[in-house]
Amino acid sequence: MVDLNDRVADLAIMATLHRYRVFETAHGIAAIAWSGDAVTAFRLPGETARDAEWSLLRRLPDAVAGDPPPAIAAVIADAIRYFAGEPVDFDAVAIDLGEQEPFFAQVYHRVRAIGRGETMTYGAVARDLGAGPEAARAVGQAMARNPIPLIVPCHRVLAAGSRVHGFSAPGGALAKVRMLEIEGVATEPPPAAQTAFEF
Template sequence: MAHKTHYLIFETEAGPCGIAWSEAGVLRFQLPGESAETTRRLLLRHLPEAEPAEPPPAVAKAVAGAKRYFAGEAADFSDVPLDLAGQSVFFLKVYAAARRLHWGETTTYGTLARELGAGPEAAREVGQAMAKNPVALIIPCHRVLAAGGKVGGFSAPGGASSKLKMLALEGISLAAPEPAQQSFGF
């Protein structure tokens, strides 16, 4: 039986974010969007049955952390309970490894693959896990880079430009993405 899902749209200094949860934990996190309505639409695209609600304490703590994060303050999400039901065993391992990256730390897709004992050819699979990360920021996929310190992809609104902005909040400066990548703000 599926858990009932709830969500909250909340303001940060970077714009409105969204968070959805079940009894088991956070299911989805929507990075800042242009408007609360856009953020709500993007969040509910994946969880159309979710209903607005006041968050339980663990989710409220994640919301407070996100507000601090987008205000440029260090925030730690490593103890936020997650509901990652339906993810593959490999993706769960990738997500657990990425959660060990703290404020201001980065790694590469290849390094994460090697840490998981999967060899450098699995770097592409690590990238796929990051691209499908349902709880961006809480699982800090923005801290996982392509080889050579290149920004790599970012599937959130704003693409690589948003990834660079998030890293800049943490004091990490990288080269701007190639001009072919469009920027939509945060």
């Protein structure tokens, strides 16, 4: 006879289980993880499926590959369309960021409201949240730790003077520039890394 308490416990575990899927886009191989109908992690396109999977599993080591439910399949389809250059809006996508520092949670909420083709600076995000200019660095840290890039569009947050600076996703700052170009935002290319000293 099945113990009802054991069955309830099994259902609770299944509800919190993270699943993931690796998929191809026009810009490379991406990965998404979910729990229920909420996205819990996203990896921007990189060169290989192995890299995308490894990057995602660093954040969610217990996640298992699986078939996405309809809500997540729709997000995957929209991400494929996005990287093919189609206008896509991720505002209504359910997300679960897990435990976050309160300020980081506020930053992610504010950044989700930055529309396609728009940008803000780290300092402007901090000001919108009622914080002083010293909080711009904390906004940058939140963007660097963003578990769901694209859906929480950290690529739309720029350095002072609207400069493209730093991006921890595959491809670095050039990936950020490409995403902004997909959205019709003209940017200056990021400065080349210094390869030699000149005196």
